[in-house]
Amino acid sequence: MNTPNAEWRDLDALHHLHPFTNHASLRAAGARVIVKADGPYIYDSEGHRILDGMAGLWTTNVGYGRRELADAARDQILELPFYNTFFKTTHPPVVALSQKLAEIAPPHINQVFYGSSGSESNDTAIRLIRHYWALKGEPSRRVIISRKNAYHGSTIAAGSMGGMGHVHQHSYPVYEGFRHVMDPCWFDEGNDGESLDEFGIRAARAIEDEILAVGPENVAAFAGELVQGAGGVKIAPNTYWPEVQRIVDKYGILLLADEVITGFGRLGTWFASDHYGIKPNLITFAKAVTSGYLPLSGLLIDDRIVEALLAHDDDFNHGYTFSGHPVACAVALKNLEIMERERLLPRVTDYAAPALARMLGKFKDHPLVGEVRSVGMMGAMELVADKKTRRRFENPGRVGLICRDHFFREGFIMRAVFDTMVCAPPLIWADSEFEEAERVIGKALDLTLADVAGEIAA
Numbered sequence: 001m002n003t004p005n006a007e008w009r010d011l012d013a014l015h016h017l018h019p020f021t022n023h024a025s026l027r028a029a030g031a032r033v034i035v036k037a038d039g040p041y042i043y044d045s046e047g048h049r050i051l052d053g054m055a056g057l058w059t060t061n062v063g064y065g066r067r068e069l070a071d072a073a074r075d076q077i078l079e080l081p082f083y084n085t086f087f088k089t090t091h092p093p094v095v096a097l098s099q100k101l102a103e104i105a106p107p108h109i110n111q112v113f114y115g116s117s118g119s120e121s122n123d124t125a126i127r128l129i130r131h132y133w134a135l136k137g138e139p140s141r142r143v144i145i146s147r148k149n150a151y152h153g154s155t156i157a158a159g160s161m162g163g164m165g166h167v168h169q170h171s172y173p174v175y176e177g178f179r180h181v182m183d184p185c186w187f188d189e190g191n192d193g194e195s196l197d198e199f200g201i202r203a204a205r206a207i208e209d210e211i212l213a214v215g216p217e218n219v220a221a222f223a224g225e226l227v228q229g230a231g232g233v234k235i236a237p238n239t240y241w242p243e244v245q246r247i248v249d250k251y252g253i254l255l256l257a258d259e260v261i262t263g264f265g266r267l268g269t270w271f272a273s274d275h276y277g278i279k280p281n282l283i284t285f286a287k288a289v290t291s292g293y294l295p296l297s298g299l300l301i302d303d304r305i306v307e308a309l310l311a312h313d314d315d316f317n318h319g320y321t322f323s324g325h326p327v328a329c330a331v332a333l334k335n336l337e338i339m340e341r342e343r344l345l346p347r348v349t350d351y352a353a354p355a356l357a358r359m360l361g362k363f364k365d366h367p368l369v370g371e372v373r374s375v376g377m378m379g380a381m382e383l384v385a386d387k388k389t390r391r392r393f394e395n396p397g398r399v400g401l402i403c404r405d406h407f408f409r410e411g412f413i414m415r416a417v418f419d420t421m422v423c424a425p426p427l428i429w430a431d432s433e434f435e436e437a438e439r440v441i442g443k444a445l446d447l448t449l450a451d452v453a454g455e456i457a458a
């Protein structure tokens with residue numbers, strides 16, 4: 001691997017197709033080559049140091065460069081690099097991690113089924129939900145209600161459960177049995193004069209309307225990200241989740257919480273379900289369970305579903321070669337140990353979440369910014385053509401990309417979801433990182449404003 005840095009970009013263009021990418025424009029511009037990372041920073045091949053406001057891809061909660069995680073992986077590779085969990089076999093790292101996850105999960109959840117990606121674990125959830133209802137003698141319960149703008153993954157089933165038109169639109173028909181209702185984002189869906197609380201109830205009742213339209217006897221589950229991440233950090237009002245819980249309880253349907261982004265401290269609790277006070281039957285996790293150092297995901301499953309499995313002398317015909325991979329499990333255990341030892345969860349609640357909210361709040365009066373919002377360590381800024389009416393720019397995504405490129409040039413990463421700028425910093429940020437981010441955001445917003453000044457409402 002002695003290829004000079006300048007050549008990486010060309011070789012990448014020749015041989016590597018990237019996820020969720022316009023390949024023609026990437027080919028024209030070339031990829032940025034990231035060569036190393038440390039603490040809150042990544043470094044590119046041209047020597048730029050970049051503050052990572054996205055924690056990788058919502059993953060790197062403990063920051064980069066943790067030797068302990070490298071040591072945990074190395075030790076486990078030398079001890080037992082791989083063995084499957086199919087042949088009535090198990091191994092210490094998967095047992096220890098499962099015990100730890102049962103300890104930190106809500107009390108009614110005590111079992112884990114592993115995968116290597118969020119998509120895989122959502123596929124596991126979809127199969128298990130339908131299997132559960134078949135075991136219970138209600139096989140007509142197959143429909144899973146989810147929401148517009150939801151992201152649950154890129155496999156065909158998880159992609160269909162998600163509610164993004166641009167994911168559905170090409171290459172496959174949407175898999176049968178999913179219905180999508182409005183998402184609970186006031187900025188997009190709220191009516192003028194409607195309070196946040198009223199809006200939260202209305203958005204939750206859209207689920208009840210759909211249950212009644214489909215027929216409760218046909219509905220298996222409601223699935224939702226506790227905060228819609230990839231959809232643009234869409235944060236539900238406080239009234240939403242309690243009302244969702246009331247509705248799923250009323251009709252006896254399962255609640256699947258997709259915590260692939262929110263799991264492991266992003267909202268200052270192990271799971272965002274604790275933050276919102278809900279009791280899901282299933283929780284999908286991935287990303288930050290290892291802080292992204294190795295791929296690992298899983299589905300946490302409540303006792304009610306496990307009891308149904310145990311009551312039948314039959315197989316659940318589902319699993320992945322790497323379910324419970326020993327090295328990934330060893331790294332996850334060490335990662336959770338670091339989070340506990342450094343008290344990162346209370347740190348989010350007491351320091352980092354208020355600091356992020358304060359920092360973003362400083363830009364709410366900027367002429368480009370229609371709204372700032374945050375919960376825990378995830379936040380968003382809406383870039384709009386007209387602040388008063390919340391009118392967006394023409395060609396959604398164009399201004400977001402202009403802004404994102406200014407951020408990058410100034411040494412900071414915030415992701416553009418169309419014209420919503422989102423961030424999810426690692427949980428370790430201190431005053432110096434918040435101050436650095438604030439400086440760059442101010443400058444990048446002004447530069448973006450100069451680029452699009454002619455399109456802004458007077």
Ligand code: PMP
Nearest residue numbers: 117118119151152153225260261
């Ligand atoms: N669910 C959510 C909420 C996600 O944000 C993602 C990925 N961003 C996924 C599922 C899919 O995870 P993966 O990319 O690991 O398949």
